[in-house]
Amino acid sequence: MxxxxxxxxxxxxxxxxxxxxxxxxxxxxxxxxxxxxxxxxxxxxxxxxxxxxYGESFDAIDEARKEIGAARRDITSTARRAERELRGAARDIEKGVNEPVRDPNRRPAVSEGPDTEPTRETAARAALDAAAAPVEPITFAPDASGANDATPPDLQATAPDDDTASEAT
CATH class of the missing domain: 1.10.287 (Helix Hairpins)
Incomplete structure (x- = not known):
């Protein structure tokens, strides 16, 4: 209207x-x-x-209208509650996706306290901790002749051959 x-x-x-x-x-x-x-x-x-x-019919219609209104309010409140929960879960997921990945084994560079300020000493310690990455052990692979070579596999391509080294001298 x-x-x-x-x-x-x-x-x-x-x-x-x-x-x-x-x-x-x-x-x-x-x-x-x-x-x-x-x-x-x-x-x-x-x-x-x-x-x-038709009083009884009108009463039945009024009763049905009230029941439908109550059911609609219940459904609406349930839907709103579910929507709030889903939005909260989506926010949590988005927050988790946007956060940088942290190494769980790494300890914090600076102790986390309310009155702690970074100093040169703690900054140097943090740099050393960051530089000290886990090192993989070096394995020596046998060469084609079957004898063990003392040069690591990743440096073999850059190491001069014994024949070319003696010719150069």
């Missing part, structure tokens, strides 16, 4: 004033008021008559 705003009422009043004139306007307003009062009275009488004849 649409509502009538002030500008529409003012436009209608100006049109009525122009069409009927200022002399007939009070009489027209009185007749319109009587018509509205009669229409309301007829609606009330019709509703009362229908309720007296």
């Amino acid at each position: 649409s509502s009538i705003n002030f500008s529409e009422i003012l436009t209608i009043a100006i049109i009525v004033l122009i069409v009927f004139g200022p002399d007939r306007l009070p009489d027209l307003a009185r007749k319109a008021g009587k018509f509205v009062a009669r229409a309301r009275s007829m609606i009330r009488d019709t509703e009362a008559e229908l309720r007296s004849q």
